[in-house]
Amino acid sequence: MADLANPQNTIAVLRKYQFHFEKKFGQNFLIDSHVLQKIIRAANITKEDLVLEIGPGIGTMTQYLAEAAREVVAVEIDSHLIPILEDTLQGYENVTILHQDILKVDLLALAAEKNNGKPIKVVANLPYYITTPIVMKLFETQVPLESVTVMVQKEVAMRMQAGPGSKDYGALSLAVQYYAEPYLAANVPPNCFMPRPGVGSAVIRLTCRRQPPINVKDPGLLFCLIRGAFQQRRKTLVNALSHFEELSYSKEELQRAVDGLGKGPSVRGEMLTLEEFAALSDILQDKKE
Ligand code: SAM
Numbered sequence: 001m002a003d004l005a006n007p008q009n010t011i012a013v014l015r016k017y018q019f020h021f022e023k024k025f026g027q028n029f030l031i032d033s034h035v036l037q038k039i040i041r042a043a044n045i046t047k048e049d050l051v052l053e054i055g056p057g058i059g060t061m062t063q064y065l066a067e068a069a070r071e072v073v074a075v076e077i078d079s080h081l082i083p084i085l086e087d088t089l090q091g092y093e094n095v096t097i098l099h100q101d102i103l104k105v106d107l108l109a110l111a112a113e114k115n116n117g118k119p120i121k122v123v124a125n126l127p128y129y130i131t132t133p134i135v136m137k138l139f140e141t142q143v144p145l146e147s148v149t150v151m152v153q154k155e156v157a158m159r160m161q162a163g164p165g166s167k168d169y170g171a172l173s174l175a176v177q178y179y180a181e182p183y184l185a186a187n188v189p190p191n192c193f194m195p196r197p198g199v200g201s202a203v204i205r206l207t208c209r210r211q212p213p214i215n216v217k218d219p220g221l222l223f224c225l226i227r228g229a230f231q232q233r234r235k236t237l238v239n240a241l242s243h244f245e246e247l248s249y250s251k252e253e254l255q256r257a258v259d260g261l262g263k264g265p266s267v268r269g270e271m272l273t274l275e276e277f278a279a280l281s282d283i284l285q286d287k288k289e
Helices: 007-016 033-042 060-068 081-088 107-115 128-140 154-161 171-179 219-231 237-242 251-259 274-288
Strands: 050-054 071-076 095-099 120-125 145-153 180-188 201-208
Touching: 007 081, 033 060, 033 120, 033 145, 033 180, 033 201, 050 060, 050 107, 060 071, 060 081, 060 120, 071 081, 071 107, 081 095, 107 120, 128 145, 128 154, 128 171, 145 154, 145 180, 154 171, 154 180, 154 201, 171 180, 171 201, 171 219, 171 274, 219 237, 219 274, 237 251, 251 274
Parallel strands: 050 071, 050 120, 071 095, 120 145
Antiparallel strands: 145 201, 180 201
């Protein structure tokens, strides 16, 4: 099969099917073989692996994945792309295309059926409009995952790997780092895509942890505190949490709990590590018991 990473071949396929890009589906197709090779290398794909690809487009990265992996399941929402994928991927017997919205796919059932419940690898050039919902679904459904190697907007990649005190640090950094270890594999400029996106992109690999890096009595409360702390990030932590409608602690209770961290009364959430959020969560949890 012709290498779709060659822009001439991509244009030929788009013309043949009179395909029109749908902005609402975040369609920016990769047309750079070096970037595709970097993604495959970063994801460490072997012939043992089941790879879940989210949003295969016209199948450019799917071809690379099919060469490297044992099996590929590619989930695409746009019905116009399904006949194209059947054409461009016809030479690959190890690829299954699912015409579905990734946010509605039963990932646990998929991992059980296709990989005997063993950890799968996710690789994707993600539709940027739903990056966070997709990444959080992958982590929160507890589907067995080895790693998630994805192209995302550059700013999002920075947020995923940011630490306390940085302007990029926030709820996404803490959520991602609770479940995985991030590694920035490549920066990718707009001219590697068709059409060119209006933002820079980056490939980030999230290697999933077998155990969370911290112990916390109630992860639900931990994530609620994190959301509350960053909803109004310029406020002190106590003020932000006391105005957060999902929590029902008094300001005095919150002040005492924050004092227990020894970081001073006017500390902001953006200065706390995951360990400190976990400690705060356990102090507040003890008050409930
Ligand atoms: N993988 C292709 C490539 O790299 O050339 C296309 C990547 S493009 C950035 C994102 C793809 O995700 C598009 O094919 C788009 O139709 C698809 N997509 C968008 N929303 C989706 C959803 N909710 N579920 C599954 N696929 C989706």
